[in-house]
Amino acid sequence: MYEGMREDHHEWLDIHFLTPTEFEKAGAAWPIRVGTNIAKPHYRIGPRISPYYYLIFVLEGEGEFRQSGGAYSLAAGDLFCLFPQVTHEYWTNPQRPLRKLFFAFEGKGALALLARAGLTPQRPHASGGATPEAAELTGELRRLAAESGGGSDLLRLSLFLRVFDALSTKSPSYRASAGQDSWLQKGRAYLDIHYAEDIAIESVSAAVGVERSHFTKTFRQAYGMPPMQYLLQLRMNEARLLLEQTDYTVAEIARSVGYPDLFTFSKAFKKHTGESPKAYRHRAAASAAAGQGSAEEQHSTANTARL
Template identity: 35%
Template sequence: MGHSIFNPDRPYGADPDLQLLYWGKEKCPPGHSVGPGIRECYKVHFVHDGFGTVTVGERTHRLSAGEAFLIYPHIVTHYEADREAPWTYSWIAFQGAQAGAMLAETSLSPERPAFPMDLKLMPGLYDALCGVLARGGAAGLRLTALLYEFMFALTEAAPASAQAAKPPLRKQDGYVHRSIDFIHAHYGENITVTQLAAHIGLDRKYFSVLFKEALGIPPQQYLLHYRMDKACGLLGSGAYTVGEVARSVGYQDALLFSKMFKKTKGSSPKQFLPPP
């Protein structure tokens, strides 16, 4: 079984625009399956040998050696190793304020997560990352440099010009994008699904169906996860109390916030506070 190696310099000293979280490698047993589920970060898998499939929504993609796929945060994804010739893959997980903008320079999308990855563009990424840790010392800058190098390789492996072959954006997708923008701008307020639907001019029930079809989760759940992700960052900074964080992400009741936080993250907000 494989395991992930976490960036020891994260979150301290991390680049807020692009942060390497962890990486790993695994030779999967036949039929090894992950999901369906969501991640809270971007994660790229590279297939070194064998076969497998990745499914997002109603679309399933079969991949083999020399190909890769990107998992988007908060998008329900399922991937599974072939039962006759299971794949070996490595992975790299990242996030950051500019990660989405960088990926917008590629032809990738949640509906089209698979792409050919010429290993010559980024030779031995897993070994290179492990080598940085083996050298000791302050690894953060070297790890970040490798991540930026990888992002450049990604734009070459899946160039944005390939988007010309994509169908035009559906009107329904535009509604979902507008609602996500609204959530990101107003998550700290007492917003409801009814307000979201009204903002984009749709019936609440119809809007909820569109949103779930696009992202795999209902809007209430997306809002909850987005708020709790923001809360993690605020708690981890050590600059705010639990009550202040609760109000900052839209909860006037700190007890309700703590309950929802534990339900979402598996532990209490206080456990996310840095040690004194």
């Protein structure tokens, strides 16, 4: 059990430090160290603060953890987090020494990731929260970190994020908070992605697992318009850009924004904008030409003034 571990005065420790790449630091969060330890009977940490977030899995033993005014008993299967710049302390039961797996990380998305695992600064401990899958993935991250160079940044990030995915699927608090907001956001994202296809609101509500009328009512309350109007707005915004910036035919544009034929598109476009697609394109072209002419005139005037 102690193979490869360094003996300290109060623990056996195996820890590996990671140097994040610029790619990793451009993301929501990234790991910076990962390790495991086995406590000796007199093991005690703190009171002290950490500059990073530390996510800790209790694999064996018992102990106690204190942070932010709260006191929590530790047991095998528990999950707890040391939040940065917050005083914490924890220690082992001498008769049942703690064995832990942990990683430190940072990034602007750290709090959001921890919330998915059911952990917040006010609730830094989750009894039974250290799922076997998440612990196994953290072990893989530790083995990767032990390699020369710590493996590739993509593989590190993949394992790191998979840990939180494994934790969030088991977190009752995250599932409760996900609820309505989750399916509603997924519904809007579905529209944002697939608006140029021949979709109906029924297919959107089915994709997020709610009844159509409930989806429509909740969407209107959240975003100020029914989903059909939102879909129309997405299509018309794209159609205007294509009319202004490309030489596609109107029929090609119609198909590009999810309409089966020219007539249906032209009718919807005129109702939405007050003019036909062709009239809109002519007016936009004339306006652009006038703007270009005005810019050239101003440039010429400026040059004359300098002379």
